[in-house]
Amino acid sequence: MALRHAVLAALLDAELSGYQLAKNFDAGVANFWHALPQQVYAELARLEADGLVSGREVVQDTRPNKRMFKVTDTGIGELQRFAATTAKPTFLREDLLVQVQACDLVAADEVIARLDERAAYAAAKVELFGGLLDRIRGDRTEAEFLQHSTRIGPYLTCLRGLAYEQANRDWAQHCAAILRERQKNHARD
């Protein structure tokens, strides 16, 4: 029951096609959940069968036809019920952590390379999330926006994503610096 509520939450802001929805859950852009198109389409079918979303066919001349989905009242009710349950916290589960855990017994330069890669990737995502936040906020200050906007959910989740990638970047840079320092010292022996 995980993706289920994520799809409902993604449909709160606009009526979307499965394709657009799938794009929103793409690895590059997703700011509060990630899923592959196959999962999104399958979940949409289940949600529609359960009456939590309703789809309507949109006929297009120049493009393939598509189905647009929106959340039903039952769907809002389901989200409400979901918000009332305590979700169990998930744990960091990253291959990079495993590689760093083993860093003393494998070639250090390989691990340093992995850390540099990740630091660069995380830095790019920091840029991306930063820009996204700017766009959502518009010309308002953050305080103003958070106090007066009628819709702050996407902004708050994006803030979490930003902090996550900042932490990834800082940690990766820190670890890489330490391992490099140790390589220098080791070379001197």
Add this chain to the structure above:
Amino acid sequence: MALRHAVLAALLDAELSGYQLAKNFDAGVANFWHALPQQVYAELARLEADGLVSGREVVQDTRPNKRMFKVTDTGIGELQRFAATTAKPTFLREDLLVQVQACDLVAADEVIARLDERAAYAAAKVELFGGLLDRIRGDRTEAEFLQHSTRIGPYLTCLRGLAYEQANRDWAQHCAAILRERQKNHARD
């Protein structure tokens, strides 16, 4: 092939029984990977079949017999190969993020309650990881430890876990404060 390397990495520091290993991967303590006992036992069986770990039976009087496992040279080689491959970064995938994403359309006090719960949980984990780092470091300063210890992998991964839970705590507190502020404003209207 995810848990595979995590188990190998966990066995680098000591020969462990499946039971001890499973405890290390428990939700409460795990600092670089999490898995259930069932997964750990199954993975150990596969690793032993593939010659990456070797197990020996230890007969006990007062307790059930157990099998102790250690990494073989082949296992170290596999870790080496793994460290040379770029792992794809994983994305935050938290039910709490979905709940916050939907916070404007569901009862705000429910979401505030979820955020308070998570902040308290994260604060407890910060304490836990802080203490763990102190224990690993012993009486050395962090700089001293990181420069001269022969084994820093577990320390570095624990640092990441600490930063993760600090970020969770701060974000949850921040969101809860904003939602409370908005409730006050809304009540005035």
Add this chain to the structure above:
DNA sequence: TCAGAATAGTCAGATCCTTGAGTATCATGA
């Protein structure tokens, strides 16, 4: 003394996520 937790595992089933392929049409750039 008696329930409950800890030690040391195993088994089956369901769900969730990923890999990989495939269909069909249309717009865009070299």
Add this chain to the structure above:
DNA sequence: TCATGATACTCAAGGATCTGACTATTCTGA
């Protein structure tokens, strides 16, 4: 003009993870 990419989906199969139950003994606290 021709390959590439975007739109808009679908299907099958495998791997990973989680839920829940089960065995059997021993130590510990109320």
